[in-house]
Amino acid sequence: MKLKFSIRKKRISRSAGGDFANFVFILISAAFMALPLVLITCNALKPLSELFIFPPRFYVRYPTLDNFRDLIILMSESWVPFSRYLANSLSVVILGTGGHVIIASLGAFVVSKYDFPGKKFFSAMVLLSLMFAPQVTRIPTYMIMAKIGWVNTLTSLIIPAWQYSLGFYLMSKFMGQIPDAILEAATIDGASKWRIFWSIVMPYVKPAWLTLIILSFQMLWADTGSFYIYSEAIKPLPNALFQIAAGGIARTGINAVVMFLMMLVPVTLFLFNQSKIVETMGTSGID
Amino acid sequence: MKLNKRFRVTVENRGKIGGYLFTLPFVVGFILFFLYPFVQSIIFSLNKLSLTTEGYELEFVRFDNYYYSIFTNTEFNQAFVETITEMVIDLPLILAFSFFAAILLNQKFKGRALARVIFFLPVIYSAGVVLKMEQNDFVTQLMKESNINFMFSGEALQVLLKQTKFLPDAMITYVLKAVDNIPVIIRSSGIQILVFLAGLQSIPVSVYEAAEVEGASGWESFWLITLPMISPLILTNIVYTVVDKLTRADNELVLLIKDTAFTGRGYGVSTAMATMYFAAIAVILGIIFKVFSRYVFYRE
Numbered sequence: 247m248k249l250k251f252s253i254r255k256k257r258i259s260r261s262a263g264g265d266f267a268n269f270v271f272i273l274i275s276a277a278f279m280a281l282p283l284v285l286i287t288c289n290a291l292k293p294l295s296e297l298f299i300f301p302p303r304f305y306v307r308y309p310t311l312d313n314f315r316d317l318i319i320l321m322s323e324s325w326v327p328f329s330r331y332l333a334n335s336l337s338v339v340i341l342g343t344g345g346h347v348i349i350a351s352l353g354a355f356v357v358s359k360y361d362f363p364g365k366k367f368f369s370a371m372v373l374l375s376l377m378f379a380p381q382v383t384r385i386p387t388y389m390i391m392a393k394i395g396w397v398n399t400l401t402s403l404i405i406p407a408w409q410y411s412l413g414f415y416l417m418s419k420f421m422g423q424i425p426d427a428i429l430e431a432a433t434i435d436g437a438s439k440w441r442i443f444w445s446i447v448m449p450y451v452k453p454a455w456l457t458l459i460i461l462s463f464q465m466l467w468a469d470t471g472s473f474y475i476y477s478e479a480i481k482p483l484p485n486a487l488f489q490i491a492a493g494g495i496a497r498t499g500i501n502a503v504v505m506f507l508m509m510l511v512p513v514t515l516f517l518f519n520q521s522k523i524v525e526t527m528g529t530s531g532i533d
Numbered sequence: 534m535k536l537n538k539r540f541r542v543t544v545e546n547r548g549k550i551g552g553y554l555f556t557l558p559f560v561v562g563f564i565l566f567f568l569y570p571f572v573q574s575i576i577f578s579l580n581k582l583s584l585t586t587e588g589y590e591l592e593f594v595r596f597d598n599y600y601y602s603i604f605t606n607t608e609f610n611q612a613f614v615e616t617i618t619e620m621v622i623d624l625p626l627i628l629a630f631s632f633f634a635a636i637l638l639n640q641k642f643k644g645r646a647l648a649r650v651i652f653f654l655p656v657i658y659s660a661g662v663v664l665k666m667e668q669n670d671f672v673t674q675l676m677k678e679s680n681i682n683f684m685f686s687g688e689a690l691q692v693l694l695k696q697t698k699f700l701p702d703a704m705i706t707y708v709l710k711a712v713d714n715i716p717v718i719i720r721s722s723g724i725q726i727l728v729f730l731a732g733l734q735s736i737p738v739s740v741y742e743a744a745e746v747e748g749a750s751g752w753e754s755f756w757l758i759t760l761p762m763i764s765p766l767i768l769t770n771i772v773y774t775v776v777d778k779l780t781r782a783d784n785e786l787v788l789l790i791k792d793t794a795f796t797g798r799g800y801g802v803s804t805a806m807a808t809m810y811f812a813a814i815a816v817i818l819g820i821i822f823k824v825f826s827r828y829v830f831y832r833e
Contacts, residue, residue, distance in 0.1 A: 256578065268637050268640075269642075271633075271637065272634075272637055272638075275634060275652070276648060276651045278654065278719045279651050279655055279719060279720065279723075280654065281655045283654055291647060294803040349558045349559050349562075350559060351631065352555045352556070352559070353556040353558070353559065353560070353684035355554060355555060356555040356556055357556060360552050361552075365552075368556070368560070371563075371568070372563070373772070373818075374624075375563070375567045375568075375571070376776045376780075377775075377776055377779070377809050377814040377818065378567075378780070378807070380805035382574055382790060382794070382804060383567070383570035383571055383573075383574050384576075385577075385800060386569065386570035386571075386573035386574055386577075387570045389573075390565060390569060390570065401682060404561065406562070406566045408558070408559075408562055409559060409562030409563050409565075409567065409595070411563065411567065412776070415769070415772070416728065416769065416773070419765060419766065419769040420731065420735070420766075421734075422765060423732075423762075423765065431747065439555070443555075449560050450735070451735070453735060454731055455726075456731075457727050457728065457731055460653075460656075461724065464656060490780070512545055513650065513654065514655075516650055517650050
């Protein structure tokens with residue numbers, strides 16, 4: 247299997263013009279996507295005098311870290327320490343995302359690869375659940391939370407994240423693409439379902455669960471949790487930052503920094519993850 | 534034999550038990566955090582909900598809430614039609630764009646890592662907190678008001694297209710709307726690109742190699758390998774796009790539903806609106822599924 251065809255290294259007919267067109271296309275679309283980030287970064291570095299200049303200027307002329315310093319000062323004054331907010335946020339994000347990936351994959355694995363009674367009905371329900379605007383079920387969900395006694399705990403943010411049905415749906419679609427022959431071969435060799443799941447299915451769909459991690463992470467990271475949590479000490483970080491930024495026009499500079507920080511974390515995560523998305527079937531050697 | 538059948542743990546039955554065990558954690562949560570609230574909100578939509586000192590009281594009003602949303606409420610119909618139309622216009626464009634972008638990003642070129650990150654950025658922008666912050670931001674507000682997207686506005690194009698009379702009027706409207714929406718389309722295709730990208734990479738290289746040995750050109754292997762192999766994910770992305778477009782927090786109708794629930798006519802009317810909206814989305818997706826599943830190829 248390690249043998250490689252030399253023919254693969256040959257470039258498939260591509261012209262310089264085609265390359266250039268591709269490049270321009272990527273550049274233009276990338277510009278649309280990157281502009282807000284550039285603007286936010288610039289804003290975070292702008293001194294107050296530049297933030298309110300009219301007509302507004304896109305780029306920063308005299309970058310300072312004043313806004314960052316102001317934020318740090320403000321944070322150090324709050325009676326719940328910054329590290330506490332951060333710890334809350336991190337535990338929600340890590341437990342929520344990890345649990346979601348494992349639980350959704352487990353479910354998606356059997357649903358996409360095995361037959362059992364009620365499977366069709368269940369898949370249909372998951373698909374339908376995607377279409378229902380989550381804002382609507384908030385009050386009944388709150389009532390359930392209250393009955394279980396999860397209101398005002400971090401559990402109320404973590405556990406529902408595990409059942410995020412979009413992740414389940416994406417996962418089952420990806421797993422549906424695994425050839426049955428591989429699973430059959432493993433079964434004949436005596437591998438249990440559990441074993442098949444961990445050593446064949448999960449490596450095979452690595453790009454999918456990395457996608458899932460990113461999706462779930464950015465959702466939970468931005469979750470203010472204000473719906474279920476009212477004690478200041480267990481509120482996640484976005485809530486605190488958002489309260490600071492809501493101070494009005496006087497805090498425009500801090501608001502810019504907060505936006506910058508909120509974006510920085512998911513972007514960095516994606517930067518690290520995306521190189522791993524490249525490793526797949528072709529390179530993992532199961533084929 | 535027949536009597537014992539139920540009690541025997543055959544290989545087949547063991548598979549079934551395994552299946553239930555594997556899905557159990559998801560199913561329990563699903564019932565708790567989706568199914569029950571869902572049924573509950575449908576019940577609410579048939580009732581008039583009033584708050585009392587002990588909680589709430591339900592008064593059965595049959596379909597009054599539905600009648601109210603359709604015939605009395607002035608905003609619902611308009612928002613409904615607008616949202617659906619916008620989705621129908623954007624869907625093919627988002628799919629085409631994200632597929633194209635994924636294919637380009639899947640090729641090897643310098644700075645690919647950076648390009649992928651940039652294409653993923655919109656997913657982060659659309660997160661709730663960032664949106665809220667943007668609303669707070671004084672400068673962003675100012676820039677939004679001073680129309681910045683003039684570069685790609687459809688007005689110049691409109692004159693051109695109307696004069697040449699090359700296209701029928703309905704087509705012109707579509708093209709113009711599409712042009713006006715370019716930034717929106719590009720910004721709402723982050724996840725779709727990611728899904729396509731992951732799909733493209735799970736196509737084994739050996740298939741392409743075989744095709745190449747047989748003498749297939751790049752064009753042929755695109756149509757005969759890439760497209761069929763990725764077709765299940767096209768369907769997946771259609772579903773994702775429709776769902777994302779129609780249920781995201783800054784959607785006009787979702788905002789209306791939310792406002793109705795917490796500041797407007799009350800929870801009953803709001804759930805009635807949501808149920809109708811939900812039914813409409815389900816019907817749309819049902820039609821799409823019927824049409825597209827014929828063309829989808831599943832690897833055996």
